Amino acid sequence: MSELGYSRYGASGYDFGAGVTTILALDHPTSVIGIHLTTLESDLAPVVDSTELSDVERSCLAANRGWETTERGYSAIQSTKPQTVGYGLNDSPAGLAAYVGEKWHSWSDVMPTDDFLCATLTLYWITQSITSSMRDYWDNRWHPVDPSYVSTPTAFGVFAHQTVSEGELPRSYLERLYNIQRWTVFPSGGHFAPAEEPAAVAGDLTAFFRGLR
Amino acid sequence: MRYSLTCGNGCAIQDWPDQIPGIGWEQGTELDWLRRLVSYWAYEFDWRGWERRLNAFNHFTWEGIHFVYQRATSGKGVPLILTHGWPSSFLDYVDMLPMLEPFDVVVPSLPGYGFSPRPAKVGITTDTSRSTGTGSCLSSDIPAMVRAVMTLGPG
Numbered sequence: 001m002s003e004l005g006y007s008r009y010g011a012s013g014y015d016f017g018a019g020v021t022t023i024l025a026l027d028h029p030t031s032v033i034g035i036h037l038t039t040l041e042s043d044l045a046p047v048v049d050s051t052e053l054s055d056v057e058r059s060c061l062a063a064n065r066g067w068e069t070t071e072r073g074y075s076a077i078q079s080t081k082p083q084t085v086g087y088g089l090n091d092s093p094a095g096l097a098a099y100v101g102e103k104w105h106s107w108s109d110v111m112p113t114d115d116f117l118c119a120t121l122t123l124y125w126i127t128q129s130i131t132s133s134m135r136d137y138w139d140n141r142w143h144p145v146d147p148s149y150v151s152t153p154t155a156f157g158v159f160a161h162q163t164v165s166e167g168e169l170p171r172s173y174l175e176r177l178y179n180i181q182r183w184t185v186f187p188s189g190g191h192f193a194p195a196e197e198p199a200a201v202a203g204d205l206t207a208f209f210r211g212l213r
Numbered sequence: 214m215r216y217s218l219t220c221g222n223g224c225a226i227q228d229w230p231d232q233i234p235g236i237g238w239e240q241g242t243e244l245d246w247l248r249r250l251v252s253y254w255a256y257e258f259d260w261r262g263w264e265r266r267l268n269a270f271n272h273f274t275w276e277g278i279h280f281v282y283q284r285a286t287s288g289k290g291v292p293l294i295l296t297h298g299w300p301s302s303f304l305d306y307v308d309m310l311p312m313l314e315p316f317d318v319v320v321p322s323l324p325g326y327g328f329s330p331r332p333a334k335v336g337i338t339t340d341t342s343r344s345t346g347t348g349s350c351l352s353s354d355i356p357a358m359v360r361a362v363m364t365l366g367p368g
Contacts, residue, residue, distance in 0.1 A: 114250060119260070127327050
């Protein structure tokens with residue numbers, strides 16, 4: 001890209017997008033100026049011996065495990081038999097709305113408007129892509145990634161209600177995996193932060209990358 | 214691709230399951246919430262309005278990956294790639310795009326989401342280049358995609 005004058009770029013994401021963003025930084029450390037994440041990709045968690053964990057880290061991870069028990073059923077089915085679930089969701093608008101809407105309801109802090117939610121549903125509906133989207137869970141389960149330390153400057157936009165309402169993962173824990181240069185806690189917003197709090201995320205992105213140029 | 218919702222009449226005769234009174238969301242999506250949302254989707258939601266709104270952005274595909282591209286107001290900004298998650302889409306970023314004037318923004322659709330088809334094979338992970346190497350993965354595609362987009366003209 002250097003021949004075009006665009007030798008370097010930034011990246012940001014959440015959920016699977018956080019995974020893509022992280023791998024981008026690992027694979028292209030000289031090209032990626034910095035990465036900005038608003039959630040951790042759950043398959044890219046630090047590998048830590050439990051004896052090394054602080055009490056705060058331990059309690060947050062325990063809260064996470066509680067969430068896994070009560071909320072992660074979708075991931076179990078999508079990472080094993082996504083095709084089976086797909087038939088019903090691809091055939092029924094109400095079924096699709098129930099399945100996708102439940103996640104938006106549970107994981108967001110500032111629930112988007114019905115208009116936005118229905119636009120997202122319509123996109124899945126007209127492109128018939130709910131089944132193929134769920135295959136991400138299957139592929140990531142059977143072809144896992146080994147996380148390694150990300151030395152690229154990293155910003156975390158911490159949106160309090162990130163799936164696990166009991167507590168955000170502590171900075172010390174995420175510093176085991178990322179070179180964290182910026183850590184900003186926001187009063188509202190959740191898993192879908194870019195859609196829930198676009199001004200907050202845009203401001204955080206602008207401030208972070210301005211400092212890295 | 215189906216262009217109409219085909220939801221209208223279907224929703225009117227939808228067979229709704231029962232729900233334990235007062236249980237809220239504990240066993241999953243709450244019945245009254247869903248009925249209201251689906252009714253809105255079928256009878257009030259304006260997808261044509263969204264089409265007009267989305268058509269105001271610059272859409273491209275690169276090697277099958279759909280993305281929206283917005284050039285910095287100055288004509289050349291730091292490239293910034295914004296990647297969504299599940300169950301979501303590039304639409305997460307449409308409200309934010311006008312707030313990102315300093316950047317040359319690239320908003321891809323993950324393979325298998327919305328306008329990016331998913332290659333019909335297994336092993337499409339966030340990191341195919343590191344695992345099985347069997348498929349096209351977004352993170353390994355992004356550098357070339359950015360390179361391609363930067364050759365586009367202004368606007």
